[in-house]
Amino acid sequence: MEAATNIFSSSIYSWYEKHGRKDLPWRKNITPYSVWISEIMLQQTQVKTVIPFYERFMKKFPDLNAISDASEEEILALWTGLGFYRRAKNIFAAKEIVKKNFDNNFPSTFDELVSLPGIGKSTAGAILSIAYKKSFPILDANVKRVISRHDKVDVSEKKSDNKLWQLSDLYTPNKKIFEYTQGIMDVGATVCSIKKPTCIECPVSKTCKTAFEEIKVIRKSKKEKPQREIFFKLAHSNNKFLLFKKNSKSFWESLWVPYEDEGIKNDKIFKKPLKRNQQKFNHALSHLDLMITIEIFEYKKPFKISTNREHQWICRDEIKNYGLPKPIKHIIDNHV
DNA sequence: GACTCGTGGAA
DNA sequence: TTTCCAAGAGT
Known part of the structure; x- marks a missing residue:
């Protein structure tokens, strides 16, 4: 041995x-x-x-x-x-x-x-x-x-x-x-x-018990990945973006994302924007399939909001100093 | 022990 | 295209 x-x-x-x-x-x-x-x-x-x-x-x-x-x-x-x-x-x-x-x-x-x-x-x-x-x-x-x-x-x-x-x-x-x-x-x-x-x-093929054997693909029992819808509201103004730090124990914890609609009550923290549009896309996590809807609001100037969620207006040049999920970063870089 | 936790390379 | 899964750890 x-x-x-x-x-x-x-x-x-x-x-x-x-x-x-x-x-x-x-x-x-x-x-x-x-x-x-x-x-x-x-x-x-x-x-x-x-x-x-x-x-x-x-x-x-x-x-x-x-x-x-x-x-x-x-x-x-x-x-x-x-x-x-x-x-x-x-x-x-x-x-x-x-x-x-x-x-x-x-x-x-x-x-x-x-x-x-x-x-x-x-x-x-x-x-x-x-x-x-x-x-x-x-x-x-x-x-x-x-x-x-x-x-x-x-x-x-x-x-x-x-x-x-x-x-x-x-x-x-x-x-x-x-x-x-x-x-x-x-x-x-x-x-x-x-x-x-x-x-x-292979350096150990001489002693390998499965050397030169066909690799059989084992199909795992395919269980459905749960889907989840999430809704964001992304406010921006003069190249500044209103982002919130996630504090949930769920995915993307501590990362910065747009305002997340909890869907419980219709939050009215956003005033009437100059412009608005919407992006919808899917984003796969390891254990969830997210269906993301982001409403994008443009304002004349940044405004204060009343919420106890940690938030900040972040300049485009400063975004790199914050942790963001990939799809949110992508939206800000390419679609706003 | 089974879930949770991201994203993208590779075929 | 879809599917698997990657220099795993924490709970």
Whole structure:
């Protein structure tokens, strides 16, 4: 068993040295902080999507010192369009804890890392192995796919994650941990791809229990995604936009959106506009299909409204300093 | 353990 | 076109 696991891990890290994706932006100037930011951004998000967000983020906040006094709003602003906005709020909360409890030194132990909001077992493993070169396993979607195929683990079974964590732990080597961790993710992302794995190029195909097998597509039970209608009123005047900070525990929490009609009573906080028009479109979230209606009102000048919802007239040039959902940002940029 | 939480790449 | 799902974590 010992020898077999050695062959697995050494095959992976040897492969990495030849074929790894070493040009990714988070694989240059590696620090615990940079690994942390990249790992959070990469949660459930494809590499290609993350790259521009990561570069923008690191340009503004290149290190822990630079981000230590940042507001949650500044961090959310850099997250606009990336999705899963809780991650940005968690980065803010985590760096506050690092400042307060760790004297602004990034933690380097597993227990300390997983105590930070947004860092779970796999992200902690990635930070420990990539930034600190400590031998810890990860289990992201790539590793899950590589190992489940290699050892023929049925991922549709309820407790398959437990077995996969055991195997990931078993294969994780003590030496070359950096190259191994990066390597197994790269194998999963490039060679052991979802639909058409190229087993001929795989470093562990000799021991893989499903190498060169046909990938059968498993149809999951298709359950209807719930639909929800939401109605916004977007007031603007002289290139300023009246936006409200969402405080619901639902989606887009803490992001800035137009006035949301609750539909209970017909709110009359908007006076008669100079012009008005309407946009209707669908927008898919991960768990909801939104049908969005935005009424757009133009006014001669900004006006005060009476509401206890947090709100602000925000200049077009200042919008970039606020966190907005993608479709709202799009409307303001392209249709007003 | 099942939901919630965004957006877009890829086929 | 629709469908799947991505460097997961929190509740």
